[in-house]
Amino acid sequence: MESPDRVLDRGLRLLAALVQDGGRRPLTEVAAAIGLSRASAHRAASMLQGSGYLIRSRRGYYHAGPMLAALGQAARAEAVVAGIARPILAGLARRLGCLAHLGVFEQDMVTYLLKEGAGKDVLFTRADMQLEAYCSGLGKVLLAAQEEEALAAYLDNGPFVRLTPHTLVEPDDLRREIARARDQGFALDRFEAAEDLFCIAVPLRDGAGQVFAAVSLSFPCPDKTPPDWSRALESLKRAAGQIEERMRDYWGGERSSGAAP
Amino acid sequence: MESPDRVLDRGLRLLAALVQDGGRRPLTEVAAAIGLSRASAHRAASMLQGSGYLIRSRRGYYHAGPMLAALGQAARAEAVVAGIARPILAGLARRLGCLAHLGVFEQDMVTYLLKEGAGKDVLFTRADMQLEAYCSGLGKVLLAAQEEEALAAYLDNGPFVRLTPHTLVEPDDLRREIARARDQGFALDRFEAAEDLFCIAVPLRDGAGQVFAAVSLSFPCPDKTPPDWSRALESLKRAAGQIEERMRDYWGGERSSGAAP
DNA sequence: AGTCTATCTCCCACTCTATGAGAGATATGG
DNA sequence: CCATATCTCTCATAGAGTGGGAGATAGACT
Known part of the structure; x- marks a missing residue:
């Protein structure tokens, strides 16, 4: 060859x-x-x-x-993952009739890199927007991946602004929620950022197992009732795995999760 | 063609x-x-x-x-300017028998990218080292290029640590010194970081006139007497101009300081 | 799971492009 | 100002790239 x-x-x-x-x-x-x-x-x-x-x-x-x-610049991991994830998230969002987001953690905030799905304008988010981390599924999944030290520093900023009656504003509550997200491998947003928005999120890991971004699905719920999210979560996890798989070549091809010297 | x-x-x-x-x-x-x-x-x-x-x-x-x-990564301005400046500063340092440095401003600190000249080990600095900005010629030149707002925030951290009897530790003194550097287009370090080290520094500007780095010459003075630095300053300015000139292609070739369409 | 569309691979004769060595023009540095 | 090493230029030959088409195949949609 x-x-x-x-x-x-x-x-x-x-x-x-x-x-x-x-x-x-x-x-x-x-x-x-x-x-x-x-x-x-x-x-x-x-x-x-x-x-x-x-x-x-x-x-x-x-x-x-x-x-x-x-x-x-275009070869940064965030830019590449956005390009790779776009069609995957678009298909998922279209099939499930919801909105899909991709975001990364930057300076204690979530930067949204991608917003795919029908009715892109029904939601306040847009690409390249920065949002607080404590009140979204993406934010909680990304916070769960932070070092213990950085997480503690972040929580010290609380109590946080209450956006809806369900928003977690107390550092202790948020810490417990983030711990759960870390264990489960996903996070929920039960109407915490907006009263009629339910959201699930999972992390994306690089070749070394480090979380470098997260993806989420947002379901508008006019009746303020949680949708059945168990099947959607499986689809989201599958999509995340697909994105990680297609990013494999990017992470050097050499250093994978193996433990060999 | x-x-x-x-x-x-x-x-x-x-x-x-x-x-x-x-x-x-x-x-x-x-x-x-x-x-x-x-x-x-x-x-x-x-x-x-x-x-x-x-x-x-x-x-x-x-x-x-x-x-x-x-x-x-290797195409970042700092990496490129280091590669371009290396032989120029090496020649200058050898000819004048002193040490030459190149540094950039990062997070209120000076990051040294280059250290050229005879007796590289007589001084405590090394490449890729971070040093406080208030007590060096490089630091003062780089501070002089900051926005007024950022500069004020930096000075609020004072009073600073006194390294030698000549160190400027009071924010007001430092502010006056930085204003002078801005007007003159260069800065001095009169034994402020070390008792036997005299230093001159000038900024490097990109195609838009923005300061993106600075270069300096350091003269060891065992007798603690300021050397005659006027001729050295001219040489340093000439070297800086040469570096800027050779970086011109890097800044896009189009947008120069000219006003013609 | 099945079907279909569009990407990819393969092939081969022709064309034309890249090769590399040497000699001379010209910067760069001492 | 001179010296050294880079760059440009030229040219004949080799051989590498080209592109049209047909078949293999993966990936998406239903």
Whole structure:
């Protein structure tokens, strides 16, 4: 294997070598190290520079260019998982007739990266929005994944603002709820953020088992009665597993959950 | 122009198109949009996937891969400027017989990215170290570039720890010193961090004129007498200009400080 | 579970592109 | 200002990439 498009391969290898070298060695040396003739290396480097993948400081010395910085932004785990999860959550939301969210934990807040499902505007949330963590299913699942120390610091901010009669505002109540979420592997939002909104959430784990995001399903309940969420939870867990599975390649392929040195 | 290595060019264009699309459109569509035949697109995509630049979720849907994330790290402005500045500061330090530093402002602290010059171990600093900002030339130059609001918040942490008899520990004194640095365009450290160390520092500005880092020269003074720093300052300013000049390509090439459309 | 659509793989002859060595132009640094 | 090493340019040859089409297959929808 590894046969077709040798030019592309060589170009990418040169790019990686130059960038990871950090501009210490000149092009000639780096090129020789990966078995490229000088002329070919120069042609490739010029192309890479013209496309913005490299910049040149002195003669022979190249550094990572703005295009790599831009693509690097799109290659962050949050951006990638959003792209991967979008169709999965959209299908799930459509099938169950509810709203699906994907969010990450940032600075004690939940940042919503994705909002999929029919009637996207019936709910106050939107993509790229930040919301408090204590009153949503996503927030509680993400809080449950925090270090004990960080969680304690967060709870010290309480008592929290009461949004509905069901909102958990006392740190002790919230701590108990979060502990339960940690044990169960999922969290509920029983009308705690809005009076007519019921919500279930599960975490997403990376290759090392670390929680890096969470997904949730929100059910509008005009009659303020909890829906039957047991089947929906199974579907949500299956979707989460699918997302994790498809993120596997992203987490390096090497370091999985194995314990070998 | 735009002729050689068409495979590389096409591969890079496909990579950028797929990544920036965020995995919304399938490979076939994206390939057609940039004028690539299906077979060629598949070959290129397989190569990019094999090298870690792309990952595939479903059939036909590609996302940014781990290699892009890794190279994106190396493409951050701080990493690039360190690579570009290294030889320049090394030469300057060697010629003047002093130590040169490059640092950025992070969370009210100065992070040292570079330490060049003879006798690297005579000083306590090292690369990737974090130091307080109030007592160094770098720190004062970087503080001078902060928003008034952020600066006020920082000064509220004072009075600061007195490291030498010359250390400015009172917020008011420090505020005056930082205002002077802002006006002059450089800052001094008159034995404020160590009793036998004199230091000059100037900021580095990006394409929009924003300060994103700073460079400094440190002179060991066993006799505790200020050296003649006027000529050194000129050299340092020239070096800073050179670094800024060589970073120009990085800042997009388009938006410079010019006013013409 | 079954069906269907669209992606992917494979194939092969043609075309044209990349290759690499050498000599000369030109920066960069001392 | 000179020296060193990078870059550009040229060219003949090899051989690699191209793309159209047909068949395999995975993934989505019912």
